[in-house]
Amino acid sequence: MHRELVLSAFEKAKKEVKEATGVTMSITGLAKKISDYMMNECHFQYHEKSLRNKYNKAMKGEDVALKSSVANCLCCYLGFENYSDFIIEKNNREIPTQPTEIIPAESLVTQMxxxxxxxxxxxxxxxxxxxxxxxxxxxxxxxxxxxxxxxxxxxx
CATH class of the missing domain: 1.20.5 (Single alpha-helices involved in coiled-coils or other helix-helix interfaces)
Incomplete structure (x- = not known):
């Protein structure tokens, strides 16, 4: 779920910069913007290079691991009270509209x-x-x- 959190934070930053300036900012610039927010609002220092690396991992589809303080601060940036509120909101939006495929347990065991x-x-x-x-x-x-x-x- 941290992957979605990082991607959402960068998407929000991209949208804010685009609305304010009309220009699309680089990933490094977006990471700097988010890092500055974390320092000013959460009083928590997290370098833009670390954010950029997490974003790049998330874009590749890899799992992203964040410390709870970083996750909570990113959630505040997105307008949530904390990480658990982000998860609840994310789960409420992801109610499947189509039936999901049921895979027999034996098939999963053989795949593993x-x-x-x-x-x-x-x-x-x-x-x-x-x-x-x-x-x-x-x-x-x-x-x-x-x-x-x-x-x-x-x-x-």
């Missing part, structure tokens, strides 16, 4: 298995490394310290 099986060994290793980065760094440094101490002890 196929996705898991198609991941290559390199992709799996990359995921393990990303999830355990700190642990791996810790063990690697302990190993190097022990190796250094062993070599020092051998030379003495």
């Amino acid at each position: 298995k196929v996705k898991k099986e198609t991941a290559s060994m390199g992709e799996k290793l990359k995921i393990v490394i990303q999830k355990n980065k700190i642990t791996l760094i810790f063990y690697w440094s302990v190993f190097l310290m022990n190796l250094g101490l062993y070599i020092l002890h051998q030379n003495m």
Whole structure:
């Protein structure tokens, strides 16, 4: 839902600038406008580069993760009291007008298995490394310290 929040904030900023100046502002300019609002109204500093990066991820269709304070401030920018009001309003507007497709649970399970099986060994290793980065760094440094101490002890 953070993805929709970021896209909505940028859309509002784009509309405001277009109405005020008649010119379409760049994404960086829009991010600066939103960042300035966050600083002035919410007394919360969030850099325009971070906003721009979140916007670019959202435009690619990727999930966007925001801290609760950032999400609440963006909601205030959009005219909501807080993030929960934004979610309630968004859900009320998204009532389906057409029946949705019902997919059997067995089909979903087989789709998930196929996705898991198609991941290559390199992709799996990359995921393990990303999830355990700190642990791996810790063990690697302990190993190097022990190796250094062993070599020092051998030379003495």
